Amino acid sequence: MTKIKSLFISLLLTLGVSTAIAGSHGSTLDLVKERGKLMCGSNTGLAGFGAPNDAGVWEGIDVDVCRAVAAAVFGDANAVEFVPTTSKVRFTVLQSGEIDMLSRNTTWTLQRDVELGLEFVGVNYYDGQGFMVRKDLGVSSASELDGASVCIQVGTTTEMNLADYFKANGMSYEPIPVETNSEADAAYLAGRCDIYTTDASGLYASRAGYPDPSAHMVLPEIISKEPLGPSVRHGDSEWADIVRWSLNAMIIAEEKGITSDNVDEMKNSKDPETLRLLGVSKVGDTGAGYGAWLGLDDDWAYNIIKQVGNYSESFEKHIGVNTPINIARGLNALYKDGGILYAPPFR
Amino acid sequence: MSSSISFTHNKYYSWCRNNLFSSWINGIITILSIYFIYEVSSFFLNWTIFEADFVNNFRGEKITDRTFCSKNIEPGQHGACWAIIIVRFHQFIYGFYPVEEAWRVNLVYGLLPFALVGIFFDNLPFRKYFIYFTFLFPFIGYFLLYGGAGLDVVGTSKWGGLLVTLFLGVTGILLAFPLSIILALGRRSKMPVIKTICIIFIEFIRGVPLITLLFTANVMLPLFLPEGVRPDNLLRALVAVTLFQSAYMAEAIRGGLQAIPKGQLEAAQSLGLTYWQSTRKIILPQALKISIPPIVNTCIGLFKDTSLVLIIGLFDLLGVGRAAVADIDWAKLHYEVYVFISLVFFIFCFGMSRYSLYLEKKLKTDNS
Numbered sequence: 001m002t003k004i005k006s007l008f009i010s011l012l013l014t015l016g017v018s019t020a021i022a023g024s025h026g027s028t029l030d031l032v033k034e035r036g037k038l039m040c041g042s043n044t045g046l047a048g049f050g051a052p053n054d055a056g057v058w059e060g061i062d063v064d065v066c067r068a069v070a071a072a073v074f075g076d077a078n079a080v081e082f083v084p085t086t087s088k089v090r091f092t093v094l095q096s097g098e099i100d101m102l103s104r105n106t107t108w109t110l111q112r113d114v115e116l117g118l119e120f121v122g123v124n125y126y127d128g129q130g131f132m133v134r135k136d137l138g139v140s141s142a143s144e145l146d147g148a149s150v151c152i153q154v155g156t157t158t159e160m161n162l163a164d165y166f167k168a169n170g171m172s173y174e175p176i177p178v179e180t181n182s183e184a185d186a187a188y189l190a191g192r193c194d195i196y197t198t199d200a201s202g203l204y205a206s207r208a209g210y211p212d213p214s215a216h217m218v219l220p221e222i223i224s225k226e227p228l229g230p231s232v233r234h235g236d237s238e239w240a241d242i243v244r245w246s247l248n249a250m251i252i253a254e255e256k257g258i259t260s261d262n263v264d265e266m267k268n269s270k271d272p273e274t275l276r277l278l279g280v281s282k283v284g285d286t287g288a289g290y291g292a293w294l295g296l297d298d299d300w301a302y303n304i305i306k307q308v309g310n311y312s313e314s315f316e317k318h319i320g321v322n323t324p325i326n327i328a329r330g331l332n333a334l335y336k337d338g339g340i341l342y343a344p345p346f347r
Numbered sequence: 348m349s350s351s352i353s354f355t356h357n358k359y360y361s362w363c364r365n366n367l368f369s370s371w372i373n374g375i376i377t378i379l380s381i382y383f384i385y386e387v388s389s390f391f392l393n394w395t396i397f398e399a400d401f402v403n404n405f406r407g408e409k410i411t412d413r414t415f416c417s418k419n420i421e422p423g424q425h426g427a428c429w430a431i432i433i434v435r436f437h438q439f440i441y442g443f444y445p446v447e448e449a450w451r452v453n454l455v456y457g458l459l460p461f462a463l464v465g466i467f468f469d470n471l472p473f474r475k476y477f478i479y480f481t482f483l484f485p486f487i488g489y490f491l492l493y494g495g496a497g498l499d500v501v502g503t504s505k506w507g508g509l510l511v512t513l514f515l516g517v518t519g520i521l522l523a524f525p526l527s528i529i530l531a532l533g534r535r536s537k538m539p540v541i542k543t544i545c546i547i548f549i550e551f552i553r554g555v556p557l558i559t560l561l562f563t564a565n566v567m568l569p570l571f572l573p574e575g576v577r578p579d580n581l582l583r584a585l586v587a588v589t590l591f592q593s594a595y596m597a598e599a600i601r602g603g604l605q606a607i608p609k610g611q612l613e614a615a616q617s618l619g620l621t622y623w624q625s626t627r628k629i630i631l632p633q634a635l636k637i638s639i640p641p642i643v644n645t646c647i648g649l650f651k652d653t654s655l656v657l658i659i660g661l662f663d664l665l666g667v668g669r670a671a672v673a674d675i676d677w678a679k680l681h682y683e684v685y686v687f688i689s690l691v692f693f694i695f696c697f698g699m700s701r702y703s704l705y706l707e708k709k710l711k712t713d714n715s
Contacts, residue, residue, distance in 0.1 A: 044657065044660065044662075044666065044669065044670065044673075045669055045670035045672075045673030045674070046673055047673055047674060047675035047678065048675060051670055051673045051674050051675075052438065052443070052670050052674070053674060053676070054434050054435055054438075054674075054676070056437070056438055056442075056443045081502075081504055083504070083580075083660055084660045084661075084662060084666070084670075085660050086657070086658050086659075086660065088658065089562070089565070089566055089658065089659060089660065092566040093565075093566060093660070095570075096566055096569035096570055097569060098566075098569060098580075182681065185679075205675065205678075208675055208678060209675070209678030209679040210679075211419070323675070324675045324676075324678075325675055
């Protein structure tokens with residue numbers, strides 16, 4: 001990708017257009033403010049993570065991160081324009097400046113973080129490859145799957161992870177190759193395979209649509225790391241900080257028990273970190289709040305919590321156990337609740 | 348006896364006898380075919396209409412998500428659950444266009460036939476005024492859809508569904524038509540520079556898939572332009588679609604041009620007509636008439652190809668449908684959504700094909 005990009009840039013140099021590009025490296029925050037709305041790359045439709053509802057409003061935990069950034073920058077969580085991106089164009093659209101940030105179930109990997117010139121600012125969902133089986137199969141752990149037939153999407157990393165996992169555990173399996181998610185659902189439901197494997201969040205979303213979701217279970221073993229998170233372009237660390245801390249603010253709010261309902265009362269809290277987060281405390285005796293460090297208003301985090309909610313509220317509303325998708329917090333619980341969700345201290 | 352004679356003379360009977368039951372084998376095939384057609388059509392009609400849910404399910408409850416669909420409540424119910432289309436109708440037709448502004452889109456949809464009728468039918472009374480309107484329509488339509496000067500601005504990112512499909516399809520075809528005539532004439536021109544440019548353009552565009560052009564317009568173009576200069580996403584797609592269509596249509600028209608005997612041009616020249624006069628009055632009318640089927644063919648192809656814009660993040664009819672299926676409230680209602688989308692595409696494509704037949708019949712002269 002960088003090769004293609006550098007090729008284009010050298011092309012531009014020869015064309016003499018480069019001055020226009022070199023001279024216009026404004027800060028993303030200024031550009032966003034000038035435009036009056038945030039441009040956020042979303043999925044073209046993934047239930048619970050980012051999909052338009054019946055009224056055409058985007059919903060999901062990924063698009064909530066965009067809303068949080070808009071609330072932080074503008075004080076208005078709805079000052080976002082969602083640009084639906086497919087997995088093929090998502091990075092190019094970000095690099096070309098079409099969008100200010102990408103929040104679209106994207107796995108943080110070395111190549112994407114470094115070679116593609118992205119900056120992942122955190123993780124808003126820890127995903128991983130899992131297995132789904134019918135409950136009447138009587139299996140409770142992936143270690144009992146020796147000799148099973150597995151529906152697997154061809155040409156994906158999940159295919160390789162599967163081979164590695166079975167090999168490492170000295171088990172054999174019969175692959176049933178399928179092309180798409182819906183084909184996998186059909187094959188699995190028709191009994192052509194014992195197991196369906198893909199990212200656990202995908203398994204939960206698939207299961208939610210089955211005629212009898214309770215007849216299927218996702219096994220506890222997760223065999224790969226898929227940290228999904230929002231990303232921005234390389235080269236504007238101030239902007240990356242804003243997106244990073246917007247996400248962190250949601251996580252810290254959950255930690256401190258601040259919700260969209262009680263955020264106003266929490267302004268009278270005794271907890272110093274809560275007061276710093278909500279913009280009540282000032283930095284030393286400068287009279288300025290913590291928002292100034294980010295170039296934002298002091299009530300930026302207050303606006304996020306008030307308008308979007310904390311991490312837990314977003315999670316439970318879109319993918320939690322009370323939604324059809326029915327995902328338990330698991331890894332995505334706070335560190336103190338047995339998960340690995342952990343935000344740096346707000347000070 | 349006399350009754351059986353009159354019976355055999357019944358023309359329906361003899362038609363059936365001759366065409367459907369001329370031998371034992373044919374008779375069996377006919378009966379099997381009728382049975383097959385009955386099975387398929389009764390299944391399809393039951394699914395789409397008789398057993399289907401529209402607004403309410405079989406208990407009379409209003410359907411607001413898939414759990415209310417009859418087939419998800421009663422195992423015995425199999426009908427389609429059209430509520431997904433009805434509840435999301437606004438998205439299918441207008442995309443994310445604000446509900447209170449939807450009248451503007453309706454007005455454009457309503458005016459569209461008036462803009463097209465002048466081009467389509469030449470025996471229309473007051474045709475001249477309709478043609479004037481046709482030329483004004485792009486500006487009126489754009490003003491109505493986009494807004495400005497008193498109307499609220501609705502950015503193209505809010506457009507979607509059928510609106511985007513029709514916008515790209517109709518505008519693309521209408522803009523490509525004049526361009527393709529120029530390209531076709533240019534390719535047959537005797538002037539080497541013009542001829543080379545036209546050949547390179549046509550061959551280049553035809554040599555790459557539409558999706559590549561869309562990608563180039565969508566993600567490559569911004570890399571060339573200075574930061575901050577962002578031509579509208581939809582407009583970029585429209586340019587790509589228009590260029591693509593013009594190259595294909597140009598080749599269809601060139602086919603028509605080549606079918607015109609050389610004598611026609613020579614006769615025109617011997618009458619003292621200039622190149623433009625003979626082209627406009629003699630060559631093009633005949634060439635375009637011959638080219639109608641291939642032109643319509645490319646138009647239908649393009650209309651369906653517009654669904655590729657989903658890949659560059661524009662929500663056309665198909666994109667809106669996919670988003671509907673992705674919504675967990677409506678998950679697994681693929682069949683309903685795809686059948687509906689096919690029906691919409693079929694109506695437009697079949698309409699185009701019928702119009703081309705009408706045109707061919709009307710323009711048919713004895714010498715061809």
